[in-house]
Amino acid sequence: MKYASLIFILLLLFINTDAQTAKDFAADWDKQHFSKIPPSNLRHADLKKQLDELKKLGLKIQEAGRSYDDREIYQIEWGKGATRIFMWSQMHGDEPTATTALLDMLAYLQKNRSKTWVKELENSLTIRAVPMLNPDGAELFQRRNLQAIDINRDAAALETPEGRLLKKLRDDWSPDIGFNLHNQGSLTTVGNTARQATISFLAVLGNAEGKTNDGHERNKRICAVMISALENFIKGHIGRYDDSYNPRAFGDMISAWGTPVILIETGALHDKNEMFLVKLNFVAYLSALKSLVDKSEGKADAKIYESLPFNNSGSLYNFIFRNANIINFAENLEPFTADISINVERRRASEAAPTYIREIGDLSIFSGLDEYDVKDFYLIPRNGLLRVGASGEFLFYKKTREVDWTVKDLEKAFPPDAVFSNGKWTKGGKLLEKVSK
Numbered sequence: 001m002k003y004a005s006l007i008f009i010l011l012l013l014f015i016n017t018d019a020q021t022a023k024d025f026a027a028d029w030d031k032q033h034f035s036k037i038p039p040s041n042l043r044h045a046d047l048k049k050q051l052d053e054l055k056k057l058g059l060k061i062q063e064a065g066r067s068y069d070d071r072e073i074y075q076i077e078w079g080k081g082a083t084r085i086f087m088w089s090q091m092h093g094d095e096p097t098a099t100t101a102l103l104d105m106l107a108y109l110q111k112n113r114s115k116t117w118v119k120e121l122e123n124s125l126t127i128r129a130v131p132m133l134n135p136d137g138a139e140l141f142q143r144r145n146l147q148a149i150d151i152n153r154d155a156a157a158l159e160t161p162e163g164r165l166l167k168k169l170r171d172d173w174s175p176d177i178g179f180n181l182h183n184q185g186s187l188t189t190v191g192n193t194a195r196q197a198t199i200s201f202l203a204v205l206g207n208a209e210g211k212t213n214d215g216h217e218r219n220k221r222i223c224a225v226m227i228s229a230l231e232n233f234i235k236g237h238i239g240r241y242d243d244s245y246n247p248r249a250f251g252d253m254i255s256a257w258g259t260p261v262i263l264i265e266t267g268a269l270h271d272k273n274e275m276f277l278v279k280l281n282f283v284a285y286l287s288a289l290k291s292l293v294d295k296s297e298g299k300a301d302a303k304i305y306e307s308l309p310f311n312n313s314g315s316l317y318n319f320i321f322r323n324a325n326i327i328n329f330a331e332n333l334e335p336f337t338a339d340i341s342i343n344v345e346r347r348r349a350s351e352a353a354p355t356y357i358r359e360i361g362d363l364s365i366f367s368g369l370d371e372y373d374v375k376d377f378y379l380i381p382r383n384g385l386l387r388v389g390a391s392g393e394f395l396f397y398k399k400t401r402e403v404d405w406t407v408k409d410l411e412k413a414f415p416p417d418a419v420f421s422n423g424k425w426t427k428g429g430k431l432l433e434k435v436s437k
């Protein structure tokens, strides 16, 4: 009896170390992730160092081609199975999350090859991954390549070396599935809600007529698997990307050329950092790959994908200041009441992200990730002039104060009670009432 329970405990331990569920993948990522720096800070030189480390783990890594500015573009291969999986990231230079997630996934698979389920993946799949297809754009943290061409509109013209390489890698190998990995705006929302679309999926059709095929139907089921996995962490924050056929876009054309593509767009989640998004990608990829091998994909319900709300935009801002008593002192001293919204531009984690005024007026139908009711304050544009597109820097004065707005150096003569600059309170933020949601 004693032995029986001991064996049972050992068995449980054995099962627990053999990760299978989305939560297990996430826990494993927490413990084992290979990446050390936020994806937006990862430069091409950093990527090369990380690939050297992956090589030491035994991963097959080759230079696949060069960018317009002669930077190396690499392809990593893992597995020896019959099903060919092609994954590429950062075709847009300022969309880096998946690059890091791919490195984390491949390092994890390579390090855990002794586990039964990983062995099954290794024997069933061959994965080829191109992390950072657009290294010149990544270096500048810009969408386009160095010719200022959007590589994702170059699938037909093939004017960019990066686009030509992507097509060649596909054509030489004819993968069974393609994963086209991008980032979307952090203010993209799920349907008509104010919820950020943290991850959005699209099973790409690849034809203008809207005709489905086996590969497309399979990809919808794979999306369903990934959605179910991610709902453990971001329920309500998953969207569906709009499928409008574009004969210049790689997702559509790679599907049309015979490799049905799944598009994954990573957005953001308020108060969560980039590494959380990397983890979500890691969980999604592994859930998808495992479902192909254990055949659970075949039983997945495509309706889980089909019933996702479409992505939306324009209803959410980074910040809203409600009921502000605005004094535009550079042109008029008469206060007026309005709401003001501020958005933050996309930058590397290591750089300050500029903010700009997006809207002024009645914003009652919109939401902000952070909202403040500032009815008890005067809101003063730091440079004295309120304009849409101007930087979102404000001084706040309690309405009970007597201030001469015409004085030369206002901030010095009348120190403000609170200051909002570059998306942060640099003074007195606690005085303002945050709107709870």
Ligand SMILES: [Zn+2]
Binding pocket: 092, 095, 182, 183
């Ligand atoms: Zn993109």
